[in-house]
Amino acid sequence: MFVNRSMTKKVITIGPDTDIFSARDLMEKHHIRHLPVVREDGCLVGMITDRDLRSVIPYEFSSISGKDHRKTSEQEGLARKIEDVMTTHLIKISPLDTIQDALLLIQRSKVGALPVVDDQNKLQGIISVRDLLRAFINVLGIGEPGTLLCILVEEKVGQLKKIVDAVTEDGISLGSVLVARYWDEKKRAVFCYLLTLNVRDIKKKLVDLGFDLLDPMQWYMDQLPEPD
């Protein structure tokens, strides 16, 4: 669950004294939107995004390639350097921070990617929303064939054990288990991803044990529905 296991390690970077058109070409070539700006000693000094570039490259030059453009723009005094336009108020993360740290930090700071730096401010990698999604898909277990059930349980000790016991007795493997809040504060919604096609018997068993199986159309993982 650490950033260094999920980050992209082969990072495309750019130097601070490069011109903005080269940065744009680099992003287009590699289909990326974030470029860490790194000094020769490997230290991170800034970040530049495709949005930053769009706001500094005049529209009439946007379709000309960097090479041709450098000439024209040098003549016109438009060849600005990365260090003039990059973001220097950096939101960074450490390789030993966790995926959860990265999720919360990205959500709070409203950025698409975080540079990963060590104690000496040397760039170690970059972690993007895409990297986090990959980690989350893995956590959910949905890369493997299975069936999701949503079980409503009383908010009291031992409920999850009963569910896991029932599933285990039936020889079913668990892909993942998520416990989410439910609008009724005395209850929790337990999402079990079961690695089986055969859910008929386990569903019946859970009902017999006194659990409510929530109608799939009433599942909410991201919000709390209003009670009727």
Added chain:
Amino acid sequence: MKKTGFLYDERYLLHDTGPYHPEIPDRLQAIYQGISEAGLLDDLILIKASMPNVKWVEAVHDPEYIHRFEEVCFSGKKTFDYPDNQMCTETFETAMLAVGGILDTADRVMRGEIDNAFCAVRPPGHHAETDRALGFCYFNNVAICARYLTDKWQVKRVGIVDFDVHHGNGTQHIFEQDPKVFYYSIHEHPSFAYPGTGREFETGNSKGHGFTKNSPILPGQGDEEYKHLMERDLFPAFERFDPQVILVSAGFDAHMEDHLADMNLSTDGFSWIMERLVEMAEIYADGKIISVLEGGYNLDRLPELAKNHMEILLQK
């Protein structure tokens, strides 16, 4: 009335999945009973199981996988890789006999001896991947048949329609790069049902891009939504693709009384689907349509569903 083949063999009952499994021999007996009690057997051309040339199984599955399946089966183990795949010592042979029977049926259709057919076989096939048994499936029956048609019979365009409530991940993966085989599946949305694939954005890749189409349906939906999605997604796709043979992965588990999933398709809804498929076979494929059993677990509903399915093929 059509010359309709009916592949059925008591040897398909020998694949024993134990006492707590939904995919049981009784399913086939229920299907046979529904067809025989309706007096349809006299109208049908009965086809028996046979062993296939293993090279056609290898045209889809890795030889190592086939070998491993055989070994595990004869070793007496009760499961193969996943607890879903319950087996007995007869499972390998039953799975081979299913493939052989289907290929024999395909030959008869291609030679013009019969117009169309329903293959009531076990085990089912559409979850089986080239190298992995999944969700009660060992050999991908329909995929092997499609490959047989393109390779042996030089069929240029095979259209597969899979209306089992679960997405046919195996069939899709086997043909997702192959423009000769169009795979269409309508199934419960993968966020709610096994196996978790078959989303709308899965449309095939490389040369096969555009030759896979999925219509996921949200839980609880029934006849109207099935009609709407098939009219929107399947009909225009087959009009463009113009299949020369239609293969059907016929699963009856989207039925409202089938508890392996959450759909609300009625008995009449199944008939509507099959009527449209037979119509499409008439328009594009000179009537050539071969239906192969996949899922469907409600023993009380299967007789009538199978009877209707057969009557629609017979066009009696």
